[in-house]
Amino acid sequence: MARSNLDIFKIGVGPSSSHTLGPMLAAAAFLELLGSSIDKTKRIHCTLYGSLSLTGRGHLTDKAVLWGLSGLKPAALTRNLQQQVVNLSFVQHKLQLGGRHEIHFDYRKDLSFSKDFLPEHQNGMLLEAFDNSDSLLCAQTYFSTGGGFIKTKEQMQENAEGSEDFSDNFSISNTNAALRLCLDDTLNLAQLSLRYELQFHDEAYINEYCAQIWQVMQEAYHNGLKPDNEYLPGSLHLKRRAPSMLQVLNEKDDPFTVIDRVSLYAMAIAEENASGAKVVTAPTNGACGVVPAVMLYLKDFLKEFNAVTARDFLLTAMLIGSFYKNNATISGAEGGCQAEIGSASSMAAAAMATVMGADAFKACVAAEIAMEHHLGLTCDPVDGLVQIPCIERNAFGAVKAITAARIALKRQSLPRVSLDEVIKTMYLTGKDISFKYKETALGGLAELSLDN
Ligand code: SF4
Structure with a gap:
């Protein structure tokens, strides 16, 4: 089904x-x-x-x-x-x-x-x-x-045993199928995703669901700037950085402020997650800062961004996320961090490109670029805590998503690698990665001793 x-x-x-x-x-x-x-x-x-x-x-x-x-x-x-x-x-x-x-x-x-x-x-x-x-x-x-x-x-x-049956509903099994449907009916990915969701829910429900998700994402960001406790729980005694980052942001004289802002959005939310608070899985908790960071960036810097654009952003991102979930994995334990931060970055890239006017093909190019540059990323959280490298990794996932969307929007030639191919590559790479680097805290950075 x-x-x-x-x-x-x-x-x-x-x-x-x-x-x-x-x-x-x-x-x-x-x-x-x-x-x-x-x-x-x-x-x-x-x-x-x-x-x-x-x-x-x-x-x-x-x-x-x-x-x-x-x-x-x-x-x-x-x-x-x-x-x-x-x-x-x-x-x-x-x-x-x-x-x-x-x-x-x-x-x-x-x-x-x-x-x-x-x-x-x-x-x-x-x-x-x-x-x-x-x-x-x-x-x-x-x-x-x-x-x-x-x-x-x-x-x-x-x-x-392959008993899942996709025959009786309108289904979109992969990017190739999505692009064919978009081409036939002149749809972008957000419109296709809406049409797909309408077979399960009415439009009012979809709008309300997306509005609530966007609301909780924004709350997580604001809570991350004003936490009850300036230290994160756990053995690393890590101090939250988002509140102090906000204080030193220099919007006027620093040409790189936009990068700082995106990092701030992502890290504030990732720190909330690390504290065990309420966040939105997007598509996972470890990667929960990536998609909202790109949305917050668009909200603050793109004047056309509004409730409808936010819904379209989420509809596009969830469609791309479904291709990773159904054809590969979004689990760090199964595919390493490429499956978590990489999938989130890919979802956000396609969604950003779409709300900035990309057709379905260009949006898929954006998603492909974002994943291509996360391939092989391992999951090796220090002491098994979703803190190092996870919090900063959300900032990198968001910045890469924006870069990928911009590269795709400006591209004048045809890409050589498709999104379906890179999803399959991520999955096979994940299978090859030693289990030490897949959320076991047995290898990589997790082997470091960071005692105070
Ligand atoms: S390193 Fe592992 S736990 Fe941390 S964000 Fe990546 S997949 Fe999640």
Whole structure:
């Protein structure tokens, strides 16, 4: 079945869509599976596998599972609610299952970190519920496949067997198909994406969804400039830089201020994400600063940018993001950082080109250029925290997106590499990258010892 791409952008919780938001949603899905058996549950056990285990604490995976099991929803999260659940579990050893049924919870016994990797995917987790006589009530294995998307073991097997059917809806499987449709009906990518989404939702809903996403993106930027705590959580004791960057911005005399601004937008949002706050996955949390940084840049420097342009920007970006998600990966654990920051930069490049007047072909050229210059980028966050190199990497992804859009808009010759080809190349490169450099915190910068 063809499916809506709106959830390429989701309101989520930092610092990682695959390691925080995905496990939280998996825990919520498990509650749903348990249904009325919630009230018979005496004990819950969660096993985190592979990358979820190796970098789980740094990415707050353990806490995310508890938030999900407690019935919290990402859009309604607040610092207070998050902290209440953590205090209840860690200090009082209790969990309010689904927010209504209290059980005993022992962090050391009921949550296991296994170094084993499940064969289906790097980010696996098993949830089990037991009754009063310690009999198994319910069990399910989930995989967090990137961008906050989750699949059960059965769904992973269905996909591997190729049972997904795209025949009964209007589907757009890749760039080539998109360009053919655009050419036939003289559409740009935003118009094509809107037409695609209209088979799932009416236009008022799409407009409202995009407006809310844009609103949360802007809030994340403003919150990042005025944080409660000037230090980010975690072992690196990293000081936030966005607030002080704003103070030293010199708009009048410095010809490079635009670059500083774009970096500021991206880093303020990436720092919010690193603090575990509410952001928009775009398409992942690690890369959540790239798309909004380019949008904020256009809002501040392009006078034609308005609510409609913002919607068209997001529609274009989500269509490009769907090609990465469906034909390659948007998960750092599967493809390295090229799959996260690279995909975000590619999405933003096509979207910027589109709202600046590019036809579908030129917009795809912009997306191709942006990804081409992220190929091979590894994921090696220091101490497993989405901080170094992730925060600055958002700034680079945004600046590269703008460069790619501008190069594509000015190009007078035909490119030799297509977007479909570069997406496939990214995927194959990701497969070849050693697992040490795919969100395991076992190689690259993650091997450095940065003790204070
Ligand atoms: S290095 Fe890139 S992919 Fe890895 S956690 Fe950081 S932003 Fe995500």
